[in-house]
Amino acid sequence: MKPMKMSRLYAPTLKEDPTEAELASHRLLLRAGMIRKEAAGLYTYLPLAWRSIMKIENIVRDEMDNAGAQELMMPIMVDADLWRQSGRIDAYGKELIRFHDRHEREFVLGPTHEETVTALVRNELRSYKQLPVNLYHIQDKFRDEFRPRYGLMRGREFIMKDGYSFSATQESLQEEYDKMKAAYANICVRCGLKALPVVADTGQIGGDTSVEFMALADAGEASLVYCDCCGFAADDEAATTKVPVLDGPGNGVLTKIETPGVHAIEDLAKFLDVPENATVKSLCIIDAEGNPVLALVPGDHELNDCKAEHVFGEGYRMMTDEELEGFGLPKGSIGPVNLPEGIRIVCDVTLEDVHSWGCGANVDGYHFIGIEPGRDFTADEWADLVTVVAGDPCPHCGKPLSAARGIEVSQVFQLGTKYSEAMGATFMDEDGKEKPLIMGCYGVGVSRTLAAVVEQHNDENGIVWPVSVAPYEVSIVPLDVNDELVWPAAQKVADELSQAGIEVVIDDRKERPGVKFADNDLMGFPYQLVFGKRAVKNGCCELKDRATGERVEVAIDEVAEKVAGLVRAARA
Numbered sequence: 001m002k003p004m005k006m007s008r009l010y011a012p013t014l015k016e017d018p019t020e021a022e023l024a025s026h027r028l029l030l031r032a033g034m035i036r037k038e039a040a041g042l043y044t045y046l047p048l049a050w051r052s053i054m055k056i057e058n059i060v061r062d063e064m065d066n067a068g069a070q071e072l073m074m075p076i077m078v079d080a081d082l083w084r085q086s087g088r089i090d091a092y093g094k095e096l097i098r099f100h101d102r103h104e105r106e107f108v109l110g111p112t113h114e115e116t117v118t119a120l121v122r123n124e125l126r127s128y129k130q131l132p133v134n135l136y137h138i139q140d141k142f143r144d145e146f147r148p149r150y151g152l153m154r155g156r157e158f159i160m161k162d163g164y165s166f167s168a169t170q171e172s173l174q175e176e177y178d179k180m181k182a183a184y185a186n187i188c189v190r191c192g193l194k195a196l197p198v199v200a201d202t203g204q205i206g207g208d209t210s211v212e213f214m215a216l217a218d219a220g221e222a223s224l225v226y227c228d229c230c231g232f233a234a235d236d237e238a239a240t241t242k243v244p245v246l247d248g249p250g251n252g253v254l255t256k257i258e259t260p261g262v263h264a265i266e267d268l269a270k271f272l273d274v275p276e277n278a279t280v281k282s283l284c285i286i287d288a289e290g291n292p293v294l295a296l297v298p299g300d301h302e303l304n305d306c307k308a309e310h311v312f313g314e315g316y317r318m319m320t321d322e323e324l325e326g327f328g329l330p331k332g333s334i335g336p337v338n339l340p341e342g343i344r345i346v347c348d349v350t351l352e353d354v355h356s357w358g359c360g361a362n363v364d365g366y367h368f369i370g371i372e373p374g375r376d377f378t379a380d381e382w383a384d385l386v387t388v389v390a391g392d393p394c395p396h397c398g399k400p401l402s403a404a405r406g407i408e409v410s411q412v413f414q415l416g417t418k419y420s421e422a423m424g425a426t427f428m429d430e431d432g433k434e435k436p437l438i439m440g441c442y443g444v445g446v447s448r449t450l451a452a453v454v455e456q457h458n459d460e461n462g463i464v465w466p467v468s469v470a471p472y473e474v475s476i477v478p479l480d481v482n483d484e485l486v487w488p489a490a491q492k493v494a495d496e497l498s499q500a501g502i503e504v505v506i507d508d509r510k511e512r513p514g515v516k517f518a519d520n521d522l523m524g525f526p527y528q529l530v531f532g533k534r535a536v537k538n539g540c541c542e543l544k545d546r547a548t549g550e551r552v553e554v555a556i557d558e559v560a561e562k563v564a565g566l567v568r569a570a571r572a
Contacts, residue, residue, distance in 0.1 A: 026151030041148025041156030122425035136163030192466030214406030248358035250370025263332025288313025335359035463524030
């Protein structure tokens with residue numbers, strides 16, 4: 001491959017930060033001439049970004065193939081009847097793009113392909129002797145995001161690798177799942193991402209077990225907790241532990257006290273002179289079926305929306321002031337004792353061992369202390385309801401958890417028989433019995449991985465690409481292309497590196513050195529070779545490591561071999 005000339009490269013850079021770009025990845029990919037917005041959540045990948053995308057895809061392919069998965073390609077258009085068979089067509093919501101062809105047959109644009117692949121194999125994989133099978137494809141996906149923001153981090157059209165395994169036994173599924181987890185960890189490392197495997201909620205896809213790989217970044221949309229001691233990590237939608245709570249005042253003797261002007265937990269804790277984790281917070285909810293519920297959680301923790309959906313149903317909501325009044329619930333003074341009839345009581349499991357609660361008395365301006373569950377009221381259900389936060393004990397080793405934000409770049413699921421049972425995908429086992437296929441699901445956000453890499457690898461001057469996913473590995477910067485010594489020397493080294501299999505771009509533009517330096521830093525090529533008049537006269541050029549900023553002079557006769565060695569060592 002010949003060196004790419006910068007003058008021919010389609011990479012229109014921007015001098016100023018785009019006003020709509022909030023995240024570093026969005027801003028820098030736009031400024032470096034790598035992506036362009038076509039509409040909300042829709043982007044064109046320009047040549048530099050596309051080269052990096054292809055490298056990420058090839059890393060994914062390499063790891064998948066090594067793990068025994070087989071690549072195929074399924075259609076983007078999916079028969080809506082398949083989604084009806086799985087039961088997801090309404091559950092997925094308005095993000096699912098639906099349309100009709102000219103024959104009025106309904107289709108969807110696939111945001112994921114569980115239905116398609118299950119329909120594909122249900123007439124083909126009929127015997128345990130054919131299993132396990134692991135299939136994947138890399139494809140554009142479509143999801144009509146309500147508020148597509150943050151560039152490639154959350155678009156409506158995005159590139160994803162999704163894969164699916166089919167097994168005869170749970171043990172076989174576990175083997176495929178473990179292989180995919182290991183492969184996904186390798187993908188993160190090879191792409192230059194610092195990522196944690198975290199226990200996750202399964203969301204719209206469903207299933208029993210799931211792990212997300214989270215690239216740590218302040219700009220991440222997901223909150224997670226992790227343990228530095230034992231390696232445990234989980235997102236805040238799935239993290240569970242026994243959060244620390246204290247018995248409240250009253251020594252277990254039910255006592256009604258006047259609390260004028262006390263309506264918030266912090267006010268109650270101050271009034272009682274106790275920490276907030278010695279109080280109980282009352283949350284009034286209308287569940288998915290329209291029924292009233294009182295949810296009780298430790299005073300210093302918040303209700304977790306995802307966990308609450310599992311308990312109260314998707315579409316649950318907090319009561320309005322009008323509804324509180326209608327049910328006879330005084331805002332700021334609500335509790336489980338003397339609760340109006342017909343209201344279900346659900347308590348966080350952490351409170352089971354607390355024997356003296358401080359909570360509202362259901363009379364405006366009054367609270368109870370010394371509330372004893374089971375004696376003073378009966379809970380209808382104990383459930384995991386709260387968001388785990390930094391400082392809570394690790395559920396494995398008990399050490400304090402740390403908190404961070406992360407970008408979900410990949411996820412593995414154990415789907416079990418959720419789709420195979422619904423869609424009639426069965427096989428004959430060794431005993432001749434018909435059983436549903438046991439499925440796994442494995443996704444990598446390819447375009448999101450690109451954004452995550454930029455979020456983790458940038459500085460005040462631009463992108464700092466890891467070699468493994470850099471659009472070009474080396475940039476050659478002759479400061480004067482008209483100089484009779486500089487240009488030939490730069491060209492010679494560019495050709496030598498190309499012949500050695502190194503990806504090279506040469507800045508042949510008739511621009512000022514400052515412009516060239518700024519653009520090459522912005523585009524983030526890992527190694528830069530600068531050819532100036534004085535250095536070339538002395539038989540040298542300057543080698544700059546973009547990641548470290550280190551600059552050294554290297555003999556022109558030796559530089560190609562040296563840089564080729566550096567690149568090969570840094571490649572995944």
